[in-house]
Amino acid sequence: MKKTTLLQSDLSYIIATLGHLDMLAIADAGLPIPAETVRIDLALTPGIPSAAQTLKVVLDELKVERVILAEEAKDRNPKFLAEVQELLPEVPVEFITHSELKTRTASARAVVRTGEFSPYANVILVSGVVF
Numbered sequence: 001m002k003k004t005t006l007l008q009s010d011l012s013y014i015i016a017t018l019g020h021l022d023m024l025a026i027a028d029a030g031l032p033i034p035a036e037t038v039r040i041d042l043a044l045t046p047g048i049p050s051a052a053q054t055l056k057v058v059l060d061e062l063k064v065e066r067v068i069l070a071e072e073a074k075d076r077n078p079k080f081l082a083e084v085q086e087l088l089p090e091v092p093v094e095f096i097t098h099s100e101l102k103t104r105t106a107s108a109r110a111v112v113r114t115g116e117f118s119p120y121a122n123v124i125l126v127s128g129v130v131f
Helices: 010-018 051-059 080-087 098-107
Strands: 025-026 038-041 064-070 093-097 108-114 123-127
Touching: 010 038, 010 098, 025 051, 025 098, 051 080, 064 080, 064 098, 080 108, 093 098, 098 123
Parallel strands: 025 108, 038 108, 064 093
Antiparallel strands: 025 123, 064 123
């Protein structure tokens, strides 16, 4: 049995196969996911798991070089923004429009759909290297 925190096999596989600068998105329950993009659906019920809970587990296994968030999160979801900054205090944050964030998810290796029910609780993680 796997010993590390992340037990969800599809998500664990995606993280294990990411290379430098590959992107992984963690999304709220309502973010549209392009049909051609791999969807890892973790949503069970409203709020479970939250985007922040999912991010915390992913960070146990993924080296993140940069984070991409919607500009709208600053005003519309400062709680989520603070959670991301608390979990990744040393990682640069790029802010783009929510519309552009939705477009960029098509370039992500996968989008992880959570049960998050708050607006603009979406983050794109850009994979770093551990050496």
